[in-house]
Amino acid sequence: MSKLKIAIQKSGRLNEDSLKLLKSCGIKINNGKDQLKVNVPNFPIEILYLRNADIPQYLEDGVVDIAIVGENLLVEKNKKVRVLEKLGFSKCRLALAIPKGVKTEGPSYFKGKKIATSYPNTVRKYFADKNIQTDIHVISGSVEIAPNIGLADGICDVVSTGSTLFKNGLKETDVVLTSEAVLASSMNLSAEHQEILDRLIFRIKAVLRAKNTKYILMNLPNDKIEEVSAILPVLKSPTILPLAQPGWSSLHSVIDEDKFWEVIDALKAAGAEGILVAPIDKIVR
Numbered sequence: 001m002s003k004l005k006i007a008i009q010k011s012g013r014l015n016e017d018s019l020k021l022l023k024s025c026g027i028k029i030n031n032g033k034d035q036l037k038v039n040v041p042n043f044p045i046e047i048l049y050l051r052n053a054d055i056p057q058y059l060e061d062g063v064v065d066i067a068i069v070g071e072n073l074l075v076e077k078n079k080k081v082r083v084l085e086k087l088g089f090s091k092c093r094l095a096l097a098i099p100k101g102v103k104t105e106g107p108s109y110f111k112g113k114k115i116a117t118s119y120p121n122t123v124r125k126y127f128a129d130k131n132i133q134t135d136i137h138v139i140s141g142s143v144e145i146a147p148n149i150g151l152a153d154g155i156c157d158v159v160s161t162g163s164t165l166f167k168n169g170l171k172e173t174d175v176v177l178t179s180e181a182v183l184a185s186s187m188n189l190s191a192e193h194q195e196i197l198d199r200l201i202f203r204i205k206a207v208l209r210a211k212n213t214k215y216i217l218m219n220l221p222n223d224k225i226e227e228v229s230a231i232l233p234v235l236k237s238p239t240i241l242p243l244a245q246p247g248w249s250s251l252h253s254v255i256d257e258d259k260f261w262e263v264i265d266a267l268k269a270a271g272a273e274g275i276l277v278a279p280i281d282k283i284v285r
Contacts, residue, residue, distance in 0.1 A: 003039070003046040004196040007058060007067040010036075010049040014181060017089040018068040022047075025203035044196050056081060062186045065193050066200075072158065072179035076119045082185045085201060088208060090181040091160075094119060097170040098154040099147050104173050110134050113153040116146030119176075123156045126176045144168040209283040214260060217252045217276050224271040225249060231266045233259050254280065 008018040019029060027043045038047045048064055056077035058064045066084075072094050074081065096115070098104060107130055114135045117123050127134050137152055144164055146152040156176060159165060165172060183204065189197065220228055228251060229238055238253040251272075255263075260277060267275060 002190075002192060003044045004066065004193050004200070005046050005048060005064045007048045007050045007055050007064040007069070009052045009055070009069070012052075014052070014068070014070060014090045015049070017181065021068070021087065021089070021204065021207065024207045025200070027203075043200075045200065053077075056184075059184060059186050062188060064186070065189055066183060066185045066197060068181055069184055070179055071182045072119070072122070072177060074182070074184060075177060075179075076122045078121060080187055082187060083182050084185055084197075085183040085204060085208075087181040087183060087204070088211065091179070092158050093178045094122060094156060094176040095159045095172045096154060096156050096174045096176060097144075097159075097165050097172050100169050100171045107132060107174050109173070110154060114151070115154050115156055116143050116152035117156040118143055119156060119158075122176060144170060206282045206284045209285075210280040212257050213280050213283060214255055214257050215252070215278045215280050216255050216260065217250055217278075218267065218272040219243060219248055219250055219274045220270070220272045222247050222249055225251065227270045228267060228272055231263050231270060233263075254283070 009015045022029060027045070028041055029038060029047065030041070031038060036049050038049075040047065050058065050064075052069070052073065055064070055067045055069045056074055056079040059067055059081045060079040068087065070090060070092070071083070071086075072092070074083065096107070096110065098109070107127065110127065111132050111134070114137055115123060116137045116139045118138070118140055120136050120138050123134075123136055137146070139146060143155045143157045145168060146155055147170065148168060154173075155170065159172060162172060183201070185197065218228075225240060232238060232253050232255060238251045241250045241252065243250055264275070
């Protein structure tokens with residue numbers, strides 16, 4: 001069986017999060033120092049560590065079959081690839097920023113202004129959609145320094161926490177697009193490679209479903225089972241197990257972590273006791 005080639009970023013946070021996801025899917029990755037290609041012993045994939053900016057082109061050309069890559073990069077490169085799944089990590093935004101002391105009234109401030117960016121195509125389209133003419137200067141790195149050295153009036157760059165902007169005396173004004181890591185594929189996969197990809201996506205979805213989901217169990221009087229069950233936003237219906245104490249049962253279910261805090265007071269008011277919340281490793285459907 002031929003192996004599915006997957007590209008991930010050579011280094012950085014996206015690299016770390018991508019490897020963590022694959023390992024959570026049961027894929028064993030034995031990294032040697034400075035290896036650019038790694039064979040996986042327990043799943044038919046081959047991992048290629050590539051320069052992030054090159055990955056969309058490799059996908060379009062079919063050099064790699066799939067990739068874990070930033071959504072913002074796919075938008076910028078505009079290559080013919082398929083986005084298969086949003087992965088929920090490496091979240092960021094492509095944002096406009098200007099020096100802190102400058103007053104602005106939204107995107108119109110940038111009319112006729114110089115903007116330094118590593119994402120010229122995305123920025124050009126953003127302002128074209130608003131009928132605003134700008135002067136775009138393409139910089140491959142350290143974009144945030146451009147206003148301080150007189151190269152540009154503002155910048156458009158990837159922002160995660162905003163700390164880099166703050167350190168360089170800049171403030172964020174507008175968000176051009178939001179982004180996160182996605183699983184993308186070449187447009188032309190063989191039937192054999194598609195079958196391997198389907199198996200991988202099945203594992204990835206099981207991991208992602210469990211990520212923000214918790215296993216919840218509680219004790220409650222039997223006459224409260226129906227009331228408590230109506231409160232819980234569960235997958236199907238809760239599991240009910242009788243306790244040694246007559247008239248009492250243990251209710252088991254699965255719930256989104258965020259929703260748990262919305263219903264905890266209602267659960268207690270309905271008579272639930274000894275509420276236990278535990279993490280889930282995988283959810284297979």
